[in-house]
Each structure stands twice: as C-alpha cells, then as structure tokens.
Amino acid sequence: MSDMMRVSSNPHIRSKVTTDKIMLCVVLALLPATIFGVWNFGLHALWQVLLTIAACVAAEAVYELIMKKKLTVLDFSAVVTGLLLGLNMPPAAPLWVGPFGGVFAIVVVKMLFGGLGANFMNPALGARCFLVISFPAIMTNFNCDAYSGATPLAQIKAGETVNIFNMVMGRTGGTIGETSMVAIVAGACFLILLGIIDLKIPASYIVTFVIFYGLFSGHGFDPYYISAQLAGGGLMLGAFFMATDYVTRPVTKIGQIVFGIILGLLTGIFRVFGASGEGVSYAIIIGNLLVPLITRFTAPKAFGEGGERI
Amino acid sequence: MGKLTFTGGIHPYDGKDLSKDKPICDILPGEELVYPLSQHIGAPATPIVAKGDTVLRGQKIAEASGFVSSNIFSTVSGTVKSIEPRRVVTGDMVSCIIITNDGLYNEVNYDAYDEIDVDNLSKEDIIQRIKEAGIVGMGGAGFPTHVKLSPKEPDKIEYCIANCAECEPYLTSDYRRMIENPEMLIEGLKCVLRLFDNAKGILAVEDNKPDCIELLKKLTKDEPRILVKALKTKYPQGSERQLIFATTKRAINSKMLPADVGCVVNNVDTLCAIYNAVWNGKPLMERIVTVTGDAIAEPKNYRVHIGMSYKELIDAAGGFVKDPAKIISGGPMMGFALFNTDVPTTKTASALLALTKDEASKYEPTPCINCGMCLEVCPGRVMPKVLAECAEHADYEKFEKMGGLECCECGCCSYICPAKRHLTQSIKSARKIVLANKKKAGK
Numbered sequence: 078m079s080d081m082m083r084v085s086s087n088p089h090i091r092s093k094v095t096t097d098k099i100m101l102c103v104v105l106a107l108l109p110a111t112i113f114g115v116w117n118f119g120l121h122a123l124w125q126v127l128l129t130i131a132a133c134v135a136a137e138a139v140y141e142l143i144m145k146k147k148l149t150v151l152d153f154s155a156v157v158t159g160l161l162l163g164l165n166m167p168p169a170a171p172l173w174v175g176p177f178g179g180v181f182a183i184v185v186v187k188m189l190f191g192g193l194g195a196n197f198m199n200p201a202l203g204a205r206c207f208l209v210i211s212f213p214a215i216m217t218n219f220n221c222d223a224y225s226g227a228t229p230l231a232q233i234k235a236g237e238t239v240n241i242f243n244m245v246m247g248r249t250g251g252t253i254g255e256t257s258m259v260a261i262v263a264g265a266c267f268l269i270l271l272g273i274i275d276l277k278i279p280a281s282y283i284v285t286f287v288i289f290y291g292l293f294s295g296h297g298f299d300p301y302y303i304s305a306q307l308a309g310g311g312l313m314l315g316a317f318f319m320a321t322d323y324v325t326r327p328v329t330k331i332g333q334i335v336f337g338i339i340l341g342l343l344t345g346i347f348r349v350f351g352a353s354g355e356g357v358s359y360a361i362i363i364g365n366l367l368v369p370l371i372t373r374f375t376a377p378k379a380f381g382e383g384g385e386r387i
Numbered sequence: 388m389g390k391l392t393f394t395g396g397i398h399p400y401d402g403k404d405l406s407k408d409k410p411i412c413d414i415l416p417g418e419e420l421v422y423p424l425s426q427h428i429g430a431p432a433t434p435i436v437a438k439g440d441t442v443l444r445g446q447k448i449a450e451a452s453g454f455v456s457s458n459i460f461s462t463v464s465g466t467v468k469s470i471e472p473r474r475v476v477t478g479d480m481v482s483c484i485i486i487t488n489d490g491l492y493n494e495v496n497y498d499a500y501d502e503i504d505v506d507n508l509s510k511e512d513i514i515q516r517i518k519e520a521g522i523v524g525m526g527g528a529g530f531p532t533h534v535k536l537s538p539k540e541p542d543k544i545e546y547c548i549a550n551c552a553e554c555e556p557y558l559t560s561d562y563r564r565m566i567e568n569p570e571m572l573i574e575g576l577k578c579v580l581r582l583f584d585n586a587k588g589i590l591a592v593e594d595n596k597p598d599c600i601e602l603l604k605k606l607t608k609d610e611p612r613i614l615v616k617a618l619k620t621k622y623p624q625g626s627e628r629q630l631i632f633a634t635t636k637r638a639i640n641s642k643m644l645p646a647d648v649g650c651v652v653n654n655v656d657t658l659c660a661i662y663n664a665v666w667n668g669k670p671l672m673e674r675i676v677t678v679t680g681d682a683i684a685e686p687k688n689y690r691v692h693i694g695m696s697y698k699e700l701i702d703a704a705g706g707f708v709k710d711p712a713k714i715i716s717g718g719p720m721m722g723f724a725l726f727n728t729d730v731p732t733t734k735t736a737s738a739l740l741a742l743t744k745d746e747a748s749k750y751e752p753t754p755c756i757n758c759g760m761c762l763e764v765c766p767g768r769v770m771p772k773v774l775a776e777c778a779e780h781a782d783y784e785k786f787e788k789m790g791g792l793e794c795c796e797c798g799c800c801s802y803i804c805p806a807k808r809h810l811t812q813s814i815k816s817a818r819k820i821v822l823a824n825k826k827k828a829g830k
Contacts, residue, residue, distance in 0.1 A: 083724070085724055329759075
C-alpha cells in the first residue's frame with residue numbers, strides 16, 4: 078500500500094451495467110428476427126446482414142483512425158446500427174447496397190454529428206431512407222426466390238386479401254428482419270425483462286396507430302385489417318427497436334409517451350393517406366427531429382418544487 | 388398498503404453483512420487526539436484553552452461562536468499540545484486543537500446536573516442542555532441540533548422523525564445502536580417530543596432491518612406518541628427530504644426546512660446523544676463508527692472517542708487483509724475518499740470503509756447515450772444528464788434554471804450511468820460555484 082491513496086468525488090461504487098453490455102443485449106434481442114429472416118429468405122440475406130454490420134464497424138474504425146479519435150467500435154453500437162440496417166434491406170438486394178448504406182449511416186448520420194450519443198437521427202433509419210431515395214428500384218423490389226409480388230401491406234392497399242397467420246409468423250415478403258411479428262416481439266420481451274427498454278414508446282405508438290387507423294382507414298376496427306397493419310411494414314421492428322433507440326428518443330417519461338403518440342399519428346397518416354402503404358421509417362425519423370422540442374417541453378418538475386407547504 | 392417510499396433511488400450491493408452482527412466494542416484512543424474547530428455546519432468554534440493547559444475528559448475546549456455553531460469537548464484527559472491547522476477528512480487544512488492523552492481519562496464532575504429534576508425540565512432547559520453538549524446532526528451533515536430544535540413556531544411541528552433508515556451501503560452503526568441501545572434512542576426521541584406539544588414521534592426504519600422494527604415496536608407499544616414505520620429499502624431513503632416524503636407525503640425543496648412542513652428529523656446517534664445530554668448532562672464525546680470493507684481484516688463497530696485518528700481504527704480492526712484501492716470516510720455513496728488515513732474522527736464520522744476495488748476509476752467515462760437511467764433514479768427529480776452538461780459547459784444560468792440547486796448529491800446518477808460519466812461530480816462542482824456566486828452577490 079502506498080502512502081497516498083487515490084481520491085475521487087462520491088459515489089465510490091458503480092453499477093455493473095455499461096454501454097457495451099446494453100448494446101450487446103440489443104444485438105442478442107435482434108437475433109430471433111435475424112435468424113428467422115435468414116431462414117425465410119435464404120443465405121443471401123445472411124450475407125447482406127453480415128456485410129452491412131462489417132461495413133458499419135469498419136467505417137467507424139476507419140473514421141476514428143483518420144480523425145485520430147479514440148476507437149469506440151468495441152461498444153457494439155456500430156454492430157447494432159449495421160444489424161438494424163441489414164434487417165431493413167430487401168432480401169434480394171445486391172450485396173453492395175447494405176454496406177454502402179452502412180457507411181452512410183455511420184459516417185454521415187452518426188460520426189459527422191459527433192459519434193455515439195450525438196446523432197440526431199437513428200443512423201440505420203437515416204441510411205435506409207437515403208437508400209430508398211437513391212435506389213428506389215432496388216429498395217422497393219421485394220421479389221426474391223421465396224416470394225414474389227408485392228408486400229402484404231401493398232396488397233391490402235390494392236384491395237387484395239392476405240393470410241394473417243402467415244403475416245404474424247413472418248412467412249411473407251418484406252425486408253429481411255421485419256416480417257416476423259413473433260420473432261421481433263420475443264426479442265423485445267427480452268429487452269423489456271432486462272429493463273433496457275420499456276413499453277412507454279412502443280405501447281403509445283401502437284395504440285395511437287390502431288386508433289388512428291380504426292378511425293380513418295374506412296375499415297373501422299376490423300381485426301383482420303388491424304392485425305395485418307400491425308404485423309406488416311416493419312411496424313413491430315420500428316416500434317420496439319428503432320423508436321426506442323436511446324439516443325434519438327426523448328429522455329423524459331412524458332416525452333416518451335408524446336413521442337410514441339406522434340409516431341403513431343405519422344405512421345397512420347402515411348399508411349392511410351400516403352401512396353405506399355408503409356411509412357414507419359419516415360415516421361420515426363421525423364419523430365427523431367422533434368425530440369429536442371419534446372424533451373424541452375416535458376422536463377420534469379424538481380422534487381418539492383413550488384414548495385408544497387402543509 | 389404500499390410501502391413507504393419516494394420516487395427514484397437505487398439498490399446497490401449493501402455489504403452490511405460484513406459488520407452487522409458485530410457488537411459495538413469500545414476502543415481507547417492513542418497518544419494524540421485532534422479536534423477540528425469546524426466539524427459542523429456554521430461558524431467554527433472558538434478555542435477556550437491554550438497550549439500547555441491541562442484538560443479533563445468532558446471539558447469544553449472550544450465554544451460555539453454564534454447561534455449556528457457548536458461547542459467542542461475533550462474526550463480524554465491530558466494537555467493541550469497545540470492549536471494548529473491539520474488535515475481533515477475533506478482533504479482541507481482546518482484549525483484543530485491537539486491534545487496529548489495522559490491515558491487516565493479523568494472526567495469532569497457532572498454532579499451539578501444531577502441536582503436537576505429531569506422530568507420537570509422546561510423546554511428551554513432541554514434545548515440549553517442539547518446546545519451546551521455540542522450536539523450536531525451525526526448522520527453526516529453536522530447541522531447544530533439546538534438550531535434544528537428551535538423552529539419559529541414549535542406548535543406547528545407535527546412529526547419528530549427519527550432517521551433510522553441507514554440507507555448507505557456497508558454502514559451498520561445505527562443498526563447496532565438500535566439493537567443494543569434501543570431505549571436510549573426512544574428516550575432521546577421522547578426528549579425531542581417534549582419540545583413539541585403537537586408532535587408525534589416516528590421511528591422510520593428500512594425494512595431490511597426487521598429485527599429492529601420488531602424490537603422498537605415492542606418497546607414503544609405503550610407510547611401513544613411514538614409510531615414505528617417500516618420504509619422500503621432503497622438508497623437514499625435516509626436523505627432528509629426523501630425520508631420526510633416517505634413518512635408523511637410532504638415534499639420540501641432545497642430552499643425549505645423540514646420545519647416548514649411541520650417536521651423535525653434526527654439521526655439515531657444524535658438522539659442517543661440527546662438522551663445522554665438531557666439525562667446525564669454529558670457532552671457529545673463518543674459516537675459509533677463502522678470500520679468495514681473487503682480490505683479490512685475484521686470489520687467491526689466501535690464506540691469511538693471523537694478526535695482519535697482513523698488510522699488507529701484500522702489497526703484495531705486487524706489492519707488490511709488486502710491492499711485497499713480506496714479508503715472512504717462515511718458510506719460509499721456520499722463519503723469522502725481519504726488520501727491519508729491519519730485524519731481525526733469527528734462528530735459526523737459514521738464509518739471507515741476500505742475497498743479493494745475502486746469502481747469510480749475502474750471505468751473510463753464514455754459518451755452519454757441518453758438512456759435516461761439517471762432521470763429515473765434521481766430522487767430530486769431533476770435531469771442529471773442535462774445538469775452535468777451545463778456544468779461541463781460552465782453554463783451556470785441554465786444549470787440553475789434546470790433545478791441544479793435541487794440536487795442533493797446523493798450519487799445515484801453516477802452509480803447507475805452505463806456510460807460511467809461522473810455526473811454527480813460535475814453537478815457538485817457546479818453547485819459549489821453557483822452557491823459561492825450567490826453568496827458573493829448577496830454581500
């Protein structure tokens with residue numbers, strides 16, 4: 078023992094939860110949806126996801142090396158971004174598209190704004206929207222070996238019928254990771270049980286959307302249409318994994334509910350009145366942009382503020 | 388019925404098993420005792436002895452220099468060696484009276500007090516006795532107790548709360564007091580109740596101490612004015628504002644006093660000291676200190692002569708079994724890290740904790756990911772993440788606007804932060820600056 082002990086400010090103990098553990102849990106929670114997607118769409122989908130992850134991690138590392146910043150790739154946040162973007166790719170897209178989007182997600186949406194914690198928009202969704210705008214033909218083509226034709230939501234929009242059971246299980250066309258409601262919710266339950274996410278955003282999002290859809294779609298609260306809407310179009314993946322992204326959601330409790338309601342309204346507007354029948358990604362990135370405002374107006378009141386004298 | 392609690396808080400590893408079953412044992416001090424003149428909130432005491440004077444145990448050696456100040460007593464007999472600045476737990480150099488112990492413990496004669504009929508003491512006499520004994524809040528803050536017990540409108544006090552929560556991890560000194568001297572605690576509370584005719588006494592104990600709750604309930608079953616209340620075990624349940632809220636559902640902010648909502652809160656050891664002062668006329672000379680941590684050979688609870696060195700306590704507890712990475716005066720959440728153990732125990736020293744792991748510096752801070760856990764655990768219901776940002780950018784205006792002064796520095800935010808940011812530290816520094824600026828502007 079040296080004569081001089083180390084001193085520091087209180088507290089002197091810390092919880093064992095760290096950023097990288099949280100990110101790793103998110104990756105684990107996305108595995109059911111990933112495995113299902115690979116099983117559903119084939120090995121091409123697996124390569125797409127893996128290459129997108131690799132591109133994200135590499136982009137972050139290279140950016141930090143060039144900018145002479147501390148390497149942060151071990152915190153798994155780039156892996157989460159890559160995985161989410163990979164799961165948002167059409168199953169038959171050429172293998173360069175995902176990695177290309179991954180580099181955009183990391184360099185433009187994340188690192189240029191200051192890296193982890195400083196981005197104003199979910200990087201995976203920002204990149205997805207970038208890809209949809211840049212390569213609309215690739216990004217909206219859901220034909221693959223397993224499925225051909227439109228996604229279930231597009232079919233409904235066109236007045237065709239769909240098989241709800243297949244939609245809930247995920248045996249339909251769509252992006253790699255969005256099709257299986259069961260797999261996504263299973264992963265989300267894992268995160269909820271660990272306390273990493275809670276139901277405030279997903280629940281307010283989904284409930285608002287259902288009410289909006291019931292009121293304005295013309296189908297009323299018909300279980301057939303409601304369940305098809307919930308199971309399709311990446312709503313589950315968006316509500317549980319993208320809207321709950323810590324960095325780009327409001328930090329206050331009331332703010333989170335407001336955020337969920339806004340997402341539900343936007344998704345409803347896009348799906349009911351829009352041309353494409355989908356719209357979760359756009360709803361969430363627009364919601365992301367409103368976060369600073371929401372946080373500011375929902376700041377909590379300090380304990381005993383106003384002095385509740387008896 | 389829901390458990391009595393507050394919003395926020397954390398559940399750290401409590402480490403109380405190390406020392407909770409170790410009975411309080413006496414320990415004699417070494418050759419030199421050090422009495423800082425400022426071991427309470429308020430003006431430092433003024434020495435009334437000089438170098439070379441001989442003193443007795445229980446003799447007043449420094450006198451309160453104002454209403455918000457406190458007397459200090461020698462806890463041994465011997466000679467005044469000097470009055471000079473010495474290092475104290477906070478790391479500051481503070482003017483101290485140094486006394487050489489003659490090892491005889493010749494005590495002042497308290498006979499004068501025995502002639503007084505305690506049962507018929509007036510309220511003023513009781514407060515006078517407490518003031519004379521130099522009693523301060525022994526839970527850590529060190530606010531002079533006689534000031535606390537002299538609110539503007541004593542008739543409006545409805546609850547005298549005994550803070551028996553002991554929510555800091557590792558600490559067991561209050562627990563041992565409750566198990567070994569419950570009657571002292573109850574009598575102390577009864578002394579306080581005599582000052583407030585309309586008040587009820589509440590013994591507020593965390594429910595991780597069921598044996599204390601049972602014992603106190605048994606001993607107070609014939610006391611119509613005293614209730615025992617079980618609190619949910621959660622840090623910082625023993626923080627004054629949180630405790631008042633948990634027991635009475637009344638919330639005060641940082642600018643208010645407990646008396647504003649009809650409450651007076653005293654810690655276990657303080658109430659025992661009040662009992663000693665009122666019934667025996669004895670000044671505050673001893674307190675219970677838990678010496679514990681995974682680096683200590685034999686964790687124990689000691690009845691310590693205030694003024695003895697922490698070093699002697701460590702030696703008495705068998706020294707270190709493993710190299711300590713950090714030595715803390717007080718609990719791990721709010722205690723002070725010591726860079727040297729040769730500092731004196733004071734009226735507010737509740738524990739000495741030696742840990743083999745320094746978790747505070749084990750992790751490098753990483754960027755905030757906005758997870759919101761700090762908001763969730765903050766008992767002050769402010770936004771630690773935002774306050775820490777304001778502090779780091781030196782934006783003190785926004786800091787104050789966002790409720791920075793409402794922070795009680797409990798440490799929950801730093802504890803829970805997955806990015807391991809030093810939130811409490813940043814906020815604490817900013818609070819110091821803001822408060823100092825206010826003081827300057829006020830003068």
